[in-house]
Amino acid sequence: MKPVKLETNIIHRGDCREILPTLPDECIDLIVTSPPYADRRKDTYGGIPPDEYVAWFLPISQELKRVLKPQGSFILNIKERVVEGERGTYVMELVLAMRKQGWLWTEEYCWHKKNSYPGKWPNRFRDAWEHCYHFTKQKQFKMFQESVMVPMGDWAEKRLKKLTKNDLVRDESRAQSGFGKRVANWIGREKVYPTNVLHLATEVTNKNHSAVFPVELPSWFIKLFTQEGDIVLDPFIGSGTTARATQNLGRKYVGIEAKTEYVTLANEELVSQRKLLEKAHDPYRAKERTQK
Amino acid sequence: MKPVKLETNIIHRGDCREILPTLPDECIDLIVTSPPYADRRKDTYGGIPPDEYVAWFLPISQELKRVLKPQGSFILNIKERVVEGERGTYVMELVLAMRKQGWLWTEEYCWHKKNSYPGKWPNRFRDAWEHCYHFTKQKQFKMFQESVMVPMGDWAEKRLKKLTKNDLVRDESRAQSGFGKRVANWIGREKVYPTNVLHLATEVTNKNHSAVFPVELPSWFIKLFTQEGDIVLDPFIGSGTTARATQNLGRKYVGIEAKTEYVTLANEELVSQRKLLEKAHDPYRAKERTQK
DNA sequence: GTTCCGCATGAATCGATAG
DNA sequence: ACTATCGATTCATGCGGAA
Numbered sequence: 001m002k003p004v005k006l007e008t009n010i011i012h013r014g015d016c017r018e019i020l021p022t023l024p025d026e027c028i029d030l031i032v033t034s035p036p037y038a039d040r041r042k043d044t045y046g047g048i049p050p051d052e053y054v055a056w057f058l059p060i061s062q063e064l065k066r067v068l069k070p071q072g073s074f075i076l077n078i079k080e081r082v083v084e085g086e087r088g089t090y091v092m093e094l095v096l097a098m099r100k101q102g103w104l105w106t107e108e109y110c111w112h113k114k115n116s117y118p119g120k121w122p123n124r125f126r127d128a129w130e131h132c133y134h135f136t137k138q139k140q141f142k143m144f145q146e147s148v149m150v151p152m153g154d155w156a157e158k159r160l161k162k163l164t165k166n167d168l169v170r171d172e173s174r175a176q177s178g179f180g181k182r183v184a185n186w187i188g189r190e191k192v193y194p195t196n197v198l199h200l201a202t203e204v205t206n207k208n209h210s211a212v213f214p215v216e217l218p219s220w221f222i223k224l225f226t227q228e229g230d231i232v233l234d235p236f237i238g239s240g241t242t243a244r245a246t247q248n249l250g251r252k253y254v255g256i257e258a259k260t261e262y263v264t265l266a267n268e269e270l271v272s273q274r275k276l277l278e279k280a281h282d283p284y285r286a287k288e289r290t291q292k
Numbered sequence: 293m294k295p296v297k298l299e300t301n302i303i304h305r306g307d308c309r310e311i312l313p314t315l316p317d318e319c320i321d322l323i324v325t326s327p328p329y330a331d332r333r334k335d336t337y338g339g340i341p342p343d344e345y346v347a348w349f350l351p352i353s354q355e356l357k358r359v360l361k362p363q364g365s366f367i368l369n370i371k372e373r374v375v376e377g378e379r380g381t382y383v384m385e386l387v388l389a390m391r392k393q394g395w396l397w398t399e400e401y402c403w404h405k406k407n408s409y410p411g412k413w414p415n416r417f418r419d420a421w422e423h424c425y426h427f428t429k430q431k432q433f434k435m436f437q438e439s440v441m442v443p444m445g446d447w448a449e450k451r452l453k454k455l456t457k458n459d460l461v462r463d464e465s466r467a468q469s470g471f472g473k474r475v476a477n478w479i480g481r482e483k484v485y486p487t488n489v490l491h492l493a494t495e496v497t498n499k500n501h502s503a504v505f506p507v508e509l510p511s512w513f514i515k516l517f518t519q520e521g522d523i524v525l526d527p528f529i530g531s532g533t534t535a536r537a538t539q540n541l542g543r544k545y546v547g548i549e550a551k552t553e554y555v556t557l558a559n560e561e562l563v564s565q566r567k568l569l570e571k572a573h574d575p576y577r578a579k580e581r582t583q584k
Numbered sequence: 585g586t587t588c589c590g591c592a593t594g595a596a597t598c599g600a601t602a603g
Numbered sequence: 604a605c606t607a608t609c610g611a612t613t614c615a616t617g618c619g620g621a622a
Contacts, residue, residue, distance in 0.1 A: 034595085036595085037595055040595055078595095079595070081595085081596085081597095082596080082597060082598095085396070085398065085431045085597095085598090086391075086396050086397050086398060087397050087398070087399060087400060089387070089388060089391065089397070092384040092387060092388060093388070095381070095384060096381060096384060096385070099378075099381065104377070104378050105378050105379050105381070106377065106378060106379070106415065106416070107379060107415075107416050108379060110402060110404070110420075110421045112402070112404060112489055114615070114616085115594080115614075115615035115616050116487050116594090116596085116614080116615080117593095117594055117595080117596045117597090117613085117614085118594085118596085118612075118613030118614040118615080119596055119597060119598090119611090119612055119613050119614090120437075120485060120597090120598095120611090120612050120613055121596085121597055121598055121612080122435065122598075122599095123398060123399075123431070123433070123435060123597095123598085124398070124399050124488065124596095124597080125437070125485055125486055125487050125488045126485070126487045126488065126596075126613075126614080127487070127488055127595095127596065127597090128402075128487035128488055128489045129402045129487075129488065129489050130595085139376075139377045139415075141415070143414065143415060145412075145417070193412060193417055193418070194417055195408050195417050195418045195419070195420035195421075196416065196417045196418065196419055196420055196421065197404055197420045197421050201615070201616060201617090202594065202595085202615095202616085203594085203616090203617090204592080204593050204594055204615085204616055204617070204618095205592090205593085205616085205617060205618065212594095212595090213595095444614085445614075445615065484613080484614065485613080485614090
């Protein structure tokens with residue numbers, strides 16, 4: 001029998017194949033995750049071989065379907081590795097298998113990695129993009145397109161670009177005081193809907209975790225598919241990027257991570273970020289910082 | 293019995309399922325094409341339903357494999373249509389089926405359409421990218437990477453003026469081959485290799501043909517995979533974009549198109565473009581134009 | 585307070601070499 | 604023969620310290 005209550009703003013320590021069954025049915029509004037790619041992250045998940053990848057993932061996606069609310073969404077960030085000179089087919093096979101499992105493959109977003117890994121090979125160029133598959137349980141699902149609208153013109157890219165701890169605080173304080181230059185720029189600009197191509201750089205500064213997507217990636221989907229107070233799940237949360245994005249945006253997170261160091265690290269970062277957020281919302285401190 | 297001789301710089305009028313068998317074996321250096329999408333271009337190919345698409349295309353790709361030289365490449369530009377709220381799976385199924393047919397799926401290039409078609413839907417944004425699958429017959433194939441190099445990012449200008457200590461150290465730690473060697477490669481370098489993401493605007497001028505890619509798209513692949521004098525095939529050539537790209541770059545084209553109007557239109561454009569090219573190569577006229 | 589510059593590093597891939 | 608390891612190749616980004 002499944003538990004009735006869901007604990008939020010927590011990162012579970014363990015294999016998601018064991019943790020997921022302990023979550024209640026239909027309690028999650030959005031799942032955003034980047035599972036270990038085939039033959040990667042050997043230290044954590046044993047490096048799943050490409051030909052076993054689908055069989056490994058299907059039980060997980062089955063559980064994800066169970067815990068997702070009917071109107072929820074599942075964003076799967078993944079990329080096929082080159083296997084003996086060819087692109088591996090396990091990603092395609094996974095999508096086809098997940099449809100048979102009952103998922104609807106609603107859309108494929110393209111993440112353009114502006115700073116792709118360098119290198120040169122005789123038969124290919126640097127790989128600068130990854131898939132973000134959008135799965136749903138129903139044709140009707142929650143989507144808030146206005147929340148990710150971007151101003152027309154050159155400014156749009158910068159806005160999406162960066163939300164580090166410090167920038168976050170700075171933006172918050174300026175927005176509150178109303179004097180932020182950037183905010184002023186925004187006003188009066190024509191806003192447009194984005195496309196299904198996201199231009200974001202990978203995170204290179206995070207030294208503790210090798211496989212991070214930039215915080216803007218989950219942030220974008222969280223804004224698009226959830227409202228404040230909604231619950232976001234990441235079953236392979238690593239160093240906690242999805243949780244930080246979630247906390248930033250006033251949503252609740254549920255994370256799962258098998259590697260102990262990552263859990264510790266993620267929790268530390270989340271606490272420090274929470275403090276910064278609280279400071280930013282404290283009017284006295286915000287004023288203090290603005291005057292500096 | 294197959295013909296021995298191949299006629300080039302011609303657009304055949306007819307269904308490629310009938311024309312392709314008349315071409316000799318292994319006579320083509322590069323195939324670039326954008327086939328009719330499922331349920332599109334009903335007038336020409338009868339609007340292939342998504343669930344029949346793979347069966348329809350496989351005999352064609354079989355013939356394409358026959359006419360392609362062993363070291364040649366096949367670029368397939370395609371995008372899955374939305375079918376009842378979901379992305380159709382026929383493209384994935386096609387790739388899997390073509391591998392079984394003996395093709396190697398070497399790479400997937402991403403064409404980012406900078407000016408995507410406007411529109412708004414409740415469950416998705418504007419579609420701003422398409423697949424360009426790269427198939428080959430062998431792991432060894434012709435590729436001329438230098439021909440598509442792009443200007444370096446701004447970062448390089450400052451950085452390379454002064455070679456940092458760390459550049460040398462990192463170099464030494466990796467090989468005892470002498471630290472100056474690789475650094476020398478960088479000095480004076482103005483161009484870098486591109487990635488597998490192509491940023492090109494769609495063509496808006498050509499209203500006579502529904503499935504046009506911009507001439508830069510075939511041009512890029514033609515430069516990358518062929519040399520002057522090589523032969524490029526497009527079995528769904530439409531208004532002749534691939535032929536114009538080919539002619540421009542001093543290669544030879546073989547086109548196939550079922551719709552008579554397109555053939556006429558394409559040939560007219562090709563003739564007028566050829567005249568311009570000849571003028572440009574005529575020394576007297578070239579000088580005249582330069583002085584202007 | 586900006587701007588500039590040094591610098592480490594990243595979900596990569598191939599081919600050669602070693603077991 | 605077949606697998607595992609290792610060196611070589613390459614470029615955009617953001618942080619931190621300096622001007």
